[in-house]
Amino acid sequence: MKVLLATEKPFAAAAVGGIQKIIEKAGHELVRLEKYTDKSQLLEAVADVDAMIIRSDKVTAEVVQAAKQLKLVVRAGAGYDNVDLHACTERGIVVMNTPGQNANAVAELAIGLMIYMSRNCFNPGTGCELSGKRLGIIGFGNIGQLIARKAVALGMEVLVKTDEIKEKHNRWEHTFSYDKLYESCDFVSVNIPATPLTKGSIKYEFLTQMPKGGCLINTARKELVCEEGLMRALTDRPDLKFATDVAPSCIAELKEKFGNRVFATPKKMGAETAEANVHAGLAAAHQIVNFFEIGCVKFQVNK
Ligand code: 3PG
Numbered sequence: 246m247k248v249l250l251a252t253e254k255p256f257a258a259a260a261v262g263g264i265q266k267i268i269e270k271a272g273h274e275l276v277r278l279e280k281y282t283d284k285s286q287l288l289e290a291v292a293d294v295d296a297m298i299i300r301s302d303k304v305t306a307e308v309v310q311a312a313k314q315l316k317l318v319v320r321a322g323a324g325y326d327n328v329d330l331h332a333c334t335e336r337g338i339v340v341m342n343t344p345g346q347n348a349n350a351v352a353e354l355a356i357g358l359m360i361y362m363s364r365n366c367f368n369p370g371t372g373c374e375l376s377g378k379r380l381g382i383i384g385f386g387n388i389g390q391l392i393a394r395k396a397v398a399l400g401m402e403v404l405v406k407t408d409e410i411k412e413k414h415n416r417w418e419h420t421f422s423y424d425k426l427y428e429s430c431d432f433v434s435v436n437i438p439a440t441p442l443t444k445g446s447i448k449y450e451f452l453t454q455m456p457k458g459g460c461l462i463n464t465a466r467k468e469l470v471c472e473e474g475l476m477r478a479l480t481d482r483p484d485l486k487f488a489t490d491v492a493p494s495c496i497a498e499l500k501e502k503f504g505n506r507v508f509a510t511p512k513k514m515g516a517e518t519a520e521a522n523v524h525a526g527l528a529a530a531h532q533i534v535n536f537f538e539i540g541c542v543k544f545q546v547n548k
Contacts, residue, residue: 246537247276247295248268248276248294249275250297250298252278253301254512289311295537297319303328305329309329316337316339317533317536321529323347330546339542340546340547341543344387347525350515350516354514362508366508377400378432379402379404383447385411385436403418405420406419406426407421428454428455444468445468445474447474453482458484464515467489470489476499
């Protein structure tokens with residue numbers, strides 16, 4: 246089988262080498278399209294491949310149409326909002342992700358952003374500590390749970406929405422309402438997938454309930470935050486802050502109006518660690534091998 250590694254934002258060399266070994270050891274061929282700059286390159290590269298590994302690369306209906314032999318897409322990562330599931334399903338193409346494999350990297354970034362924002366973006370002046378502060382976590386999956394554990398180790402209190410806790414013996418402080426969560430948390434970390442239901446759900450009414458000095462941390466998708474509401478909230482509440490991976494469309498205006506109360510990474514970097522690249526990349530390669538060898542569809546997301 247021919248497997249395409251299509252990564253506009255390439256994996257670390259160790260991950261690429263590992264992927265190649267796994268794919269070739271199983272008797273398949275790996276072709277690489279990395280750092281591509283135009284979708285025409287992707288359309289050309291998918292023409293004769295049986296499977297592909299992607300990151301945030303867009304698998305649109307047009308890509309599916311061009312990929313005549315395609316049977317499997319593995320998103321090496323968690324979020325698969327970049328894949329047209331409907332187009333894949335219609336063609337009988339299996340889509341998988343590699344849940345949890347890059348979660349620690351994202352969780353560490355979320356903690357880093359909290360420290361950065363509470364220390365005035367490392368500018369001179371008195372900041373504050375995380376210890377003793379309360380962190381609300383929206384989305385208690387792999388990333389949310391890792392953030393919670395790290396935050397507790399730093400002396401923070403953690404508050405989670407009750408219906409998001411899957412553990413049998415719950416040890417987390419929890420609340421039934423988002424209102425309560427925003428109202429009582431100094432930091433709110435967003436860790437939910439982008440779906441038609443969640444897009445724009447982080448809105449003015451919630452943000453303005455945060456206590457004085459409140460800070461929103463978004464390491465999920467930019468579409469989750471209602472940009473108009475964010476702009477208004479930061480205007481009406483000169484004490485609020487916002488840090489995000491990656492920048493919303495209105496970032497230039499936000500920076501101009503609010504300066505160091507706003508921070509955005511220049512390119513999505515939550516999963517940009519060698520470890521996360523290796524974990525997610527190798528998991529994707531193994532999933533491809535298992536799919537072709539034994540028909541394993543354990544991480545299929547378009548069932
Ligand atoms: C994910 O959904 O796994 C993260 O957002 C990482 O995306 P990336 O692989 O494009 O860095």
